[in-house]
Amino acid sequence: MAKIFRPAAAKRNKNQRQRVIEARIEHLDHQGQGVVSNHQPIVFATGGLPGEQCQIVIHEQKKHVWLGHVKQIRSSSEERIDPFCPHSEVCGGCQLDYVDPENMREWRRQAITQLLRKIAGLEVSNWGPDVFTEPKGYRRKTRLAIDARQADSIRLGYRQQGSNQVVAISQCQILTPKLQALIEPLQSWLKTCGQARHLGHITLLEGADAILVQVKATRQLSEGAMTSLREFGQQYDVVVALEDKRGEIDYLVGSGDMLNYQPTADIKISIGANDFVQVNDRVNQQMVATAIDWLLDYKASNVLDLFCGTGNFSLSLAQNGFAVTGVEGIASMVERARSSAEQHALQQCNFAQKDLLNPAMVAELLQHEYDAVILDPSREGAKEVCQQMQAKRQPHIVYVSCNPASFARDAKLLSERGYQLEKLSLVEMFAYTKHTELMASFTAQK
Structure with a gap:
């Protein structure tokens, strides 16, 4: 029986008509794409696992390689698992949530x-x-996108697969528990702050001694919005920073000196939301x-x-x-x-x-x-x-x-x-x- 697989969004060359092929996935490349090497040209398809017979939609055809995604799985691998996240169908974050990490390694x-x-x-x-x-609860830094074009439907979350659309999330199990716990409170704050349309994104960072919530503003916020942001920081015991469109940062609750991480037990390194850190x-x-x-x-x-x-x-x-x-x-x-x-x-x-x-x-x-x-x-x-x-x-x-x-x-x-x-x-x-x-x-x- 054919199994319908969620299609990964992909850019299509307007000058090429999409074609569909039937093929067996032979192995995976280092990015987790299924490889059909006995096809000429070779095919790389997202969504397939070794041994699976699939219907593959080709969305880009080059001279030596075709790129596509699995549309249907005719015979499923025993290694395939059910995605753990309710947002799996649309969120672009965990591309391989249908594979057990041990098998994937x-x-x-x-x-x-x-x-x-x-x-x-x-x-x-x-x-x-x-x-x-x-494999879960490990990510100590993330950036949450905001879509406030519709005042009655403000979205806080991640980008949809292959697009700029924001998927509103209620949870994210790969985040550390302390960062996960901030998602719903931040959604509530966005709905009541009155200026969500002037916000670009929110960065969350869990350091060794403190948690940072850094809000990127595209224009000056009202005093009411600033007050509510300070109250948020105090209520949830987090450092709160406001970043303007020039990249200048103003700490509303706490200070940047409170943020650090520990590569070893004896070393603490100062860190900011815009610095690179291994997540x-x-x-x-x-x-x-x-x-x-x-x-x-x-x-x-x-x-x-x-x-x-x-x-x-x-x-x-x-x-x-x-x-x-x-x-x-x-x-x-x-x-x-x-x-x-x-x-x-x-x-x-x-x-x-x-x-x-x-x-x-x-x-x-x-x-x-x-x-x-x-x-x-x-x-x-x-x-x-x-x-x-x-x-x-x-x-x-x-x-x-x-x-x-x-x-x-x-x-x-x-x-x-x-x-x-x-x-x-x-x-x-x-x-x-x-x-x-x-x-x-x-x-x-x-």
């Missing part, structure tokens, strides 16, 4: 093994332990601990931390006796890192602002000898750095990646520069989503 490892073989020419025969935690606190702590263990195994003492952000790895390494130089391109994050180092009296931890996409700056950095280098780049990866790494000057690398595709490209570059892939672990930072992260270590070839 196995499929991710298989996909990344194939990706590294194809792009980098590397064989991964021995994966290290996965880095993961409970899964427990997984982040495991990643930092893993990096420390690997560097201790290498007997490293002098470490260069590139793309260091606010010092997520740097400060914890310094606390454990390493001499660390952290480099980041965003000035505000460098200042936060320096401030945290001063607060913890970590004199062996220094920070600098440099553009790590600038070949000359990278070359200058890598002229110095370090026992090890940590790379924790954005999704674009660390191409410029990897092209200039010197195995004799920097014999060990710990690479934290949030994009397996750019990681595979960079792994190829490092291999060509005289490094070998020694350790590789899957990092489940965002359970139930298409996002995959990795931790890897490279050592100079002997």
Whole structure:
């Protein structure tokens, strides 16, 4: 019997007529898309699992690849589960909520093994332990969109799959319990504040010692709306900040000094709503601990931390006796890192602002000898750095990646520069989503 599967919204090329094919999903790629490799061109389809016979709607046709989504499942996989969220049909957040995370991790490892073989020419025969935690209640930061175009139907929630429409949510089980508990009170506040149409979004951030509710306003709010926002903060014991359209932030309840997070038990790092922070606190702590263990195994003492952000790895390494130089391109994050180092009296931890996409700056950095280098780049990866790494000057690398595709490209570059892939672990930072992260270590070839 045919099973109807929720279609993922997709952009359609207006010059192409959509076509429908019948096919069996063979495996998944690293983003959780079903792959039909025995079809020419190869087909990537969202919504399918290995072994499932599906009806697939093709919405984009390229020369070597077709992109589509599963419309109907003719025979369902035993690995398919029922989505846990009542908003699953429309919300674009948990793209893979029909897959058990444990099974998904196995499929991710298989996909990344194939990706590294194809792009980098590397064989991964021995994966290290996965880095993961409970798949729900983990997200400590989120941005809730607001749609107040209709005064009698104000929406607070997430964007719909493949569109800008806001889906009003009543719950979000991947948020930490304390953030979940704020959703309905915020909905009530929006309906009574009288100026919801002048608000863009609301950012929630749970720190180690306080919770932040930051409201983005597109114009000056009335005194009544400001008063009600202060009352909200006092009632729910949260820090409340108002961000104007220029990005300037005014704290209405509490202060930014109350907000921090802990990559390790002994380190607290100041953080703001607009700063990057790993949203899964427990997984982040495991990643930092893993990096420390690997560097201790290498007997490293002098470490260069590139793309260091606010010092997520740097400060914890310094606390454990390493001499660390952290480099980041965003000035505000460098200042936060320096401030945290001063607060913890970590004199062996220094920070600098440099553009790590600038070949000359990278070359200058890598002229110095370090026992090890940590790379924790954005999704674009660390191409410029990897092209200039010197195995004799920097014999060990710990690479934290949030994009397996750019990681595979960079792994190829490092291999060509005289490094070998020694350790590789899957990092489940965002359970139930298409996002995959990795931790890897490279050592100079002997």
